[in-house]
């Protein structure tokens with residue numbers, strides 16, 4: 001595989017852009033080697049500047065659930081552009097998308113559009129604090145909620161201790177209001193809540209976390225969180241930036257039947273354009289300015305082009321429920337093929353899978369939280385990633401990510417993926 005143009009671009013990029021990329025994971029540091037620069041994408045394929053074409057298993061980290069450059073979304077964007085690209089004033093499309101979102105995700109009674117998932121989670125926490133009059137919130141180790149200061153807190157020394165900043169530039173003052181708990185451990189939450197009685201405004205989590213690799217909630221876990229939050233007057237926030245409109249049209253909350261007070265959305269909601277949203281119960285969302293006192297604004301929020309793309313995407317998902325059965329079947333076929341190869345080759349592995357999301361971990365330990373995810377052999381994953389890339393399969397460049405499938409994956413492409421996977425496994429095992 002020839003990647004000389006990508007290499008040259010990456011070298012030049014490093015002169016002008018920190019690390020040569022506009023989001024860190026794109027630099028391939030977790031897997032080694034140089035990143036490929038992308039020229040275009042269509043359907044199930046993405047093509048780099050050297051002309052190499054790859055089958056997509058990451059799909060812009062989730063948004064391209066129908067595959068790349070879907071004609072329906074492309075047409076909606078082009079049509080919207082004819083009337084201008086930004087007004088900074090209300091439009092009919094914003095009303096339409098808000099109505100559609102509240103219909104698809106019933107726990108959302110009112111919704112505010114923003115420009116990214118990061119903005120959505122930052123704003124949701126501010127609103128929960130304003131609504132409850134409390135300062136602290138609980139987040140789970142290994143869950144990602146964008147790069148807002150108060151979310152960049154790593155595991156400290158045990159769950160009861162205050163968080164320590166994960167990045168320079170996050171102040172100790174900010175970090176002390178973020179309380180950390182391991183995922184899938186209700187007892188840890190009970191202890192935290194007891195030690196911070198009447199001080200916790202919100203509990204935010206990815207109901208099905210995909211940012212430490214894919215991990216599933218244990219039976220009763222989400223229900224347990226709901227009960228604790230009800231008892232303690234804590235706003236339960238589901239960060240469904242990744243799972244919203246992906247696992248089901250109503251997200252993880254629909255599948256697991258647990259209703260949060262607030263939900264954050266992103267990725268799929270913009271149909272590939274930069275969009276996020278947060279919403280929830282009427283009485284909480286009525287705290288948002290100008291209805292209420294909690295300030296939150298955005299020059300480009302509800303941008304007409306972005307709304308056109310998002311509307312086309314959501315209308316399709318809402319009116320075509322068989323999309324999710326198709327995605328489930330694609331996921332099942334790939335994972336079954338992977339398991340057959342892995343068992344045959346006798347490699348230690350764990351696959352976590354739900355619908356169109358899955359992660360292959362190089363460990364035989366069960367993975368149910370951040371600590372257990374760390375058992376994976378990341379060096380082996382790096383080799384596997386490079387081997388798959390050379391066989392024309394584009395994976396997330398880190399062990400601690402989920403893969404995202406699209407409806408563009410045909411049976412023929414699925415066979416190609418399964419074959420490439422088996423060959424890559426043999427290669428890294430030296431077989």
Ligand SMILES: *Cc1c(COP(=O)(O)O)cnc(C)c1O
Nearest residue numbers: 116117118144145146239241242
């Ligand atoms: C991607 C992601 C975010 C951040 O969204 P951006 O649009 O990258 O700011 C927040 N939460 C979750 C669960 C995500 O997967």
